[in-house]
């Protein structure tokens with residue numbers, strides 16, 4: 001399965017997308033469920049990098065409550081989604097963070113990439129992104145797509 005960005009490139013080519021933006025609440029609910037199911041084992045129930053598998057990994061799982069803090073308070077939605085779907089790892093291999101290319105399957109919704117283009121984006125990937133955003137401490141001072 002190809003990574004999300006490749007798909008995105010295909011989808012953005014001039015097609016007007018008719019899709020529904022998921023409610024923030026619904027998104028973070030399912031994001032929470034996905035997180036508990038796939039991520040908590042390493043990153044810990046609260047995202048602090050202290051899941052049951054953490055000690056057995058060569059690279060410590062990142063503290064996911066500090067994603068924005070590590071980037072000077074900026075919440076980088078696309079970057080986070082591309083870390084999760086594995087796009088970044090094609091360029092920065094290594095670490096023990098698994099690639100979740102199954103996120104490109106399932107329902108697609110429009111995501112505003114900030115340049116006036118709405119890109120079809122897997123709803124589950126957006127949901128996990130929105131959920132991680134709610135975990136940020138402190139609250140991000142700025143958000144970028």
Ligand code: HEC
Nearest residue numbers: 038039042059060061062067083084094095096097098128
């Ligand atoms: C097998 C353990 C493991 C699982 C499961 C896992 N991760 Fe990770 N994750 C890691 C490790 C280890 C790192 C640090 C990678 C590095 O430094 O190279 C990481 C890094 C990250 C980062 C980068 C943080 C930053 O500030 O750059 C994000 C975002 C992330 N994980 C999200 C997730 C999400 C969302 C899930 C579930 C869909 C998940 N991870 C599942 C081990 C895991």
